[in-house]
Amino acid sequence: STLEGPTSYRTLFASIENIMREKSPKQKPVLEGDGTDRELFGGNYVKQKAYFTIIPAQSNNAAIEINAGTVSGLTQGSVVSFYPSGTTDPAGKEPLQKGRVITARNFSSTVKLDKPDNELFKKFPWAFVTELSYGSKKIKLKVNNSMQGAAAKVQTAFKDFQMVELSSNGDLYLDTMGSVDAWIFKYANSGIPFGDQTFSLSDSVLMKEILKRYDRFQYLQNLKFTEQGLSAKVELVFLDVNGNIDSAKLASRTKLTGLELQEGDEVYLKITNTGEKMFYINIVDIQPDGKINPMLPNKKLTDKNNYPAPIRAEDCAVNKYDSILLKSLTISILPPFGEETLKVFLSSEKLDLEDILTDDANDSQSRGAGGVLNNMAQIFKSSKVNNKGTRGTDPKVNTAQNGTIFSVGFAIVPK
Structure with a gap:
């Protein structure tokens, strides 16, 4: 194989890795060093944009499995673009394929391709996240049922409110303050009140406003991404x-x-x-x-x-x-x-x-x-x-x- 144009040590290693996958799939070469990449024989420092590798054995022509999940900040709905292995920076380059994360687990994700591709996963491309999605997931709400009919009232209050899902293992706990007209939202894991507003279960407007604030609070808390060199x-x-x-x-x-x-x-x-x-x-x-x-x-x-x-x-x-x-x-x-x-x-x-x-x-x-x-x-x-x-x-x-x-x-x- 020949190298085209300036090549870095990481790019050369990626080429060697691909050849070894074809000839000896059980061999897993390791690149040693401190993570700094330089131009081959030139010594010039090469900045590498963050990327993830794929899992070929779990990929097909419609979906690609990648070695990154929620722990890496990847979320359902995020857009992933695939480039040849060894790509240092995808900016301005045409991707081999694009797709969207349909399932994000802790350490891996499934990307559904925009178009089926029989050859993509065989090329062992690198995956670059080009658009992070911060979609809304439902708030799981546990209700104190010590007062008769409380859960039914809550279900009625939120029947057209898509954000809430009643659950025995909630993010929030709807607890009574000792009166039918005095309820409060608490963190389920600590029992600490979320805010200091009490309300009646018939006051669906106020309950929804508090839950909307909680959801925005959670959403903004989870925002995280990094520009290289900016810390x-x-x-x-x-x-x-x-x-x-x-x-x-x-x-x-x-x-x-x-x-x-x-x-x-x-x-x-x-x-x-x-x-x-x-x-x-x-x-x-x-x-x-x-x-x-x-x-x-x-x-x-x-x-x-x-x-x-x-x-x-x-x-x-x-x-x-x-x-x-x-x-x-x-x-x-x-x-x-x-x-x-x-x-x-x-x-x-x-x-x-x-x-x-x-x-x-x-x-x-x-x-x-x-x-x-x-x-x-x-x-x-x-x-x-x-x-x-x-x-x-x-x-x-x-x-x-x-x-x-x-x-x-x-x-x-x-x-």
């Missing part, structure tokens, strides 16, 4: 009277399960660029009761004398290898108690999600370059649930667009 470390820290990081107090709040902040604490954001390029950072706070608040940028911020001291999108740039400590942004820890999440958004282009979250701005009002913000804006728009208990569209993220999303979690407990 950060985001920390909540204490400051002493001199404005320096108080490591001792931070250590006292750090438990085996993670950071545990008390009501009344005041903390600050420290952001470190751990990637290969400059980024703009946005942070959204997701409370234990599902309420969503923009944290960064923060154009409404005032100083201790109540004078405007806004942090704008342009102030949220962090250069490569740099770090910033936002001493002007005091984060006061207050109820509700429970697990809180900071959702972190990194972008190579200037990004401002604050207006979208506070005003539900549409795409035409969104600001940003390269489609990055519009892509993020669509995520938040799609996360909203209508009165039928469904989303207007199946939320998708184009993985070719810039951006990294991850979470920072901590607990809020009483003092």
